[in-house]
Amino acid sequence: MxxxxxxxxxxxxxxxxxxxxxxxxxxxxxxxIGDRNFMLVDPDGTFLSQRTVPAMAALRAELAGDVLRLSAPGAPDLDVPIQYDGKRRDVSLFNAWFGLGVAQDAAADEWLSDRLERPVGLVRVTPEHERPxxxxxxxxxxxxxxxxxxxxxxxxxxxxxxxxxxxxxxxxxxxxxxxxxxxxxxxxxxxxxxxxxxxxxxxxxxxxxxxxxxxxxxxxxxxxxxxxxxxxxxxxxxxxxxxxxxxxxxxxxxxxxxxxxxxxxxxxxxxxxxxxxxxxxxxxx
Structure with a gap:
């Protein structure tokens, strides 16, 4: 070999x-480090993925210091100041893991909702997040x-x-x-x-x-x-x-x-x- x-x-x-x-x-x-620290959720906090929303694949997010830069073909870029802590909301994955996410800027929710043509919210892991x-x-x-x-x-x-x-x-x-x-x-x-x-x-x-x-x-x-x-x-x-x-x-x-x-x-x-x-x-x- x-x-x-x-x-x-x-x-x-x-x-x-x-x-x-x-x-x-x-x-x-x-x-x-930084991998999948953010997630899109629907209004009730359930995670979204390409399984049901394949258009997510065409959206790009890059970390630039304390900013998350969102981009998509034919759309203006959006720089989102990262909220490491603050307002929290209930989130879930596969109806098997239930926890909390830190809500990010409302402008990010609007930008993402416009691209995906459905209401979505952007959340980040909490500082104390621990999931085995x-x-x-x-x-x-x-x-x-x-x-x-x-x-x-x-x-x-x-x-x-x-x-x-x-x-x-x-x-x-x-x-x-x-x-x-x-x-x-x-x-x-x-x-x-x-x-x-x-x-x-x-x-x-x-x-x-x-x-x-x-x-x-x-x-x-x-x-x-x-x-x-x-x-x-x-x-x-x-x-x-x-x-x-x-x-x-x-x-x-x-x-x-x-x-x-x-x-x-x-x-x-x-x-x-x-x-x-x-x-x-x-x-x-």
Whole structure:
């Protein structure tokens, strides 16, 4: 096996909006610092995602110091002063996690509502926010689905795209899967399934569970439009996971065990492997 390296790093300041590629990122207990610290909610506080609002993919949010900069094609940019604390509102994720979010500027709510053509509110995690993940290594997360990190590999995408093309479809880009970290150098697709513990310089990362995919990978991340049925159709032909309720998987969810800085090009060292054909995660739920 050739040397594994960090091929790409991406963070998502607002859950469900466009990803921001970076050359270097700080990894903390809840993942990439600043990742999914913000979230869009409907009037009753329920989170919004590309599952039901695919147009979110075409909206971009970038952190610039104490400002969140919102942009979208054909719309004026909006700089939103970040409210780290203040007015709070009840929020929820998947009807499984219920907590509080710090309401942000009303101008941001208006800008986002205009773009998405529905009433939405922008919230940020509270200063005391603490939300554990689950799996072999639990870790924590902000407003992520359930884990700190999503890790994929170029080999896995190449293997998937080969199958898609053989079925008469078009290859898809990695951004459909919205990873935080992409690995190069692994020759076998889905090597990430077997990584129990790995290190990138001082940063240690532990396997949590396989990433079960929803409808989001069928959304074109540039236009915010659904382009199904791929990759879900092809993944369903060889990546069904009976121990996860029959969903299809691509990538691994992971926890940050030791914090530090990660840079594109850094070498990845795997310290412990999961035995082939096994997966300890489902037993931890």
């Amino acid at each position: 050739s040397v594994a390296r960090v091929a790409a790093l991406v963070h998502y300041p607002v859950k469900g909006l466009s990803g921001v590629p970076v050359k270097q990122a700080e990894f903390g207990p809840a993942g990439v 993940g689950w799996g072999v290594h639990r870790g924590g997360t902000g407003f992520g689905d359930a884990h700190a990190l999503l890790i994929t590999s170029l080999a896995s995408l190449d293997g998937l795209n080969q199958r898609i093309v053989e079925r008469g479809g078009e290859a898809i880009p990695m951004n459909r899967f919205r990873p935080n970290l992409v690995v190069s150098g692994w020759s076998e697709p889905h090597t990430e399934d077997r990584v129990l513990r790995m290190a990138i310089g001082p940063v240690e990362i532990g396997y949590s569970a396989r990433a079960i995919r929803c409808a989001v990978p069928t959304v074109d991340q540039a236009t915010g439009q659904k382009r199904g049925p791929e990759p879900t159709r092809t993944l369903a032909s060889y990546r069904r996971e009976p121990t996860y309720g029959g969903g299809v998987s691509f990538g691994m969810k992971a926890a940050v065990l030791t914090s530090g800085t990660v840079t594109v090009g850094d070498e990845i060292l795997v310290h412990d492997w999961i035995p082939a054909g096994t997966d300890p995660a489902p037993a931890t739920r």
